Amino acid sequence: xxxxxxVLIEAQDVIGxxxxxxxxxxxxxxxxxxxxxxxxxxxxxxxxxxKVQGGADHLLVNDVLDGFKxxxxxxxxxxxxxxxxxxxxxxxxxxRKTGSTEKGSN
Ligand SMILES: [Zn+2]
Numbered sequence: 050x051x052x053x054x055x056v057l058i059e060a061q062d063v064i065g066x067x068x069x070x071x072x073x074x075x076x077x078x079x080x081x082x083x084x085x086x087x088x089x090x091x092x093x094x095x096x097x098x099x100k101v102q103g104g105a106d107h108l109l110v111n112d113v114l115d116g117f118k119x120x121x122x123x124x125x126x127x128x129x130x131x132x133x134x135x136x137x138x139x140x141x142x143x144x145r146k147t148g149s150t151e152k153g154s155n
Pocket of ligand 1: 068070071072073075091092093094095096
């Protein structure tokens, strides 16, 4: 017998976005309902997160997060259930690291 574990979340399970600065490791949580636009610089150490406000990467991140917010807030039920599959490692607290050490604030 083969056992398979899949971890799926629905958009409505997401309550907000956390932004972590790779420079100072400060973490900033924004409830999904309060998300407007991602900052271009860290509010703690002022390190630039995006070179240009409204640049391609800044717009991409904004569009994705704003689209996610709109998906969560959608009133009418969709004709399909959308679920996001996450890795078991993420569930077990094995966050994918980008090279910085865990510190965090907020
Ligand atoms: Zn910072």
